[in-house]
Amino acid sequence: MIALDVDLEQGSFSLSARIELDSRAAALFGPSGAGKTTILDSIAGLRTPRRGSIAVDGRVLFSSSARINLPPHQRRVGYVPQDVALFPHMNVRRNLEYGTHPGSSPALERVVGMLEIDRLVDRQVTELSGGERQRVALGRALMSGPSLLLLDEPLAAVDVPLRRRILPYLQRVRDEMRIPIVYVSHDREEVEALADTVIRLDLGRIVDIEHVAR
């Protein structure tokens, strides 16, 4: 359950969003400049709203009235940015293990098995293809044992055939690991295959919330 009620200004752009989500996978849909990445950044703690509150499963991450603003490292929110940002000076294994916490992280074997990246663990990240990079970045986020997963256009950088091959991995994360996902998408097919809630944004405002029957 994600409860978000934020106002945020940046230059001439302003975001004002109120959402209560009890979904397994919610898609943020809308043209560029609509505020989709800003919402992900606010939840992750990378941008601070001017006012409002953000809570995940009842745990308050941000509240301007209660003066709570957990730093990103305490939020337990997995984040895969659009450019995936794999650490270029580490190999795949060190990327995957960067955020592991004893006790709360899943086993490495389980994650690499589910994402089928087990044969990549000793490679350098510079040797990976686009689809492999996406899966390693997803695995790295999962290895931190997050209570929520934020994905910024997870399939934008890969071509259509590869997109169809990666989608099942996202479905497995949603169904097998039971981690709620909030992701930014431009693609109708991707939304239909994954999301149970579609939030349409435009110019920093929510224009429509649609629940997709599964």
Add this chain to the structure above:
Amino acid sequence: MNAWQITGFTLACAVAATVAIVPPGVVLAWLLARRRFRGRALIETLVTMPLVMPPVATGLLLLVLFSRRGFVGRVLERAGIDVVFTWKAVVLAMAIMGLPLLVRTARAGFEQVNTRYEDVAATLGARPLRIFLTISLPLAWPSVLAAAVLAFARALGEFGATVVVAGNIPGVTRTLAVAIYGYTETGQDRQAMVLIAVAAVVSFAALWCSNHLVERRPA
């Protein structure tokens, strides 16, 4: 004249000054590149000032601050530490004059690192110190190394501030640059030329090593 003694002393002081300023200078460079805090512009200006001020003026300021009647010198004297006209003054002058180059170069290196790497590391649970040590510093490493070498090179050639705050005491505070000036002043051109040759070789070696190190580093 003892060219070896002067060269050894200058190298030792330049190494000491570089070692002393690298840890705080690199952290300061990272803070200036990444954090917004009160007093940031003031700190940035103060650190850069020795680059713009005449070195002799910087030396004079250091002399006023660190002499026995000075603001800092009085405190140090109580602890039994004498700075001016000792080797410590040489290191101090070299450090202050090298710091702006170190901070500015390292800062430019940190600014080139994509902030998304640091953002992702934070969401993976890394605290700021761990992010600095495992992400920012390794990715900015070539620039940090170049910054340290620049500061070292600047320290090797330091003259204006050194001569004011440390003087030109043979065997105590006489560095390469100060000795070259001293020999030229007193018409001992041959000795000056020997030291100029030594300074050229040392500078060349330092810069060649640093370029080599930066190039050899794997991407």
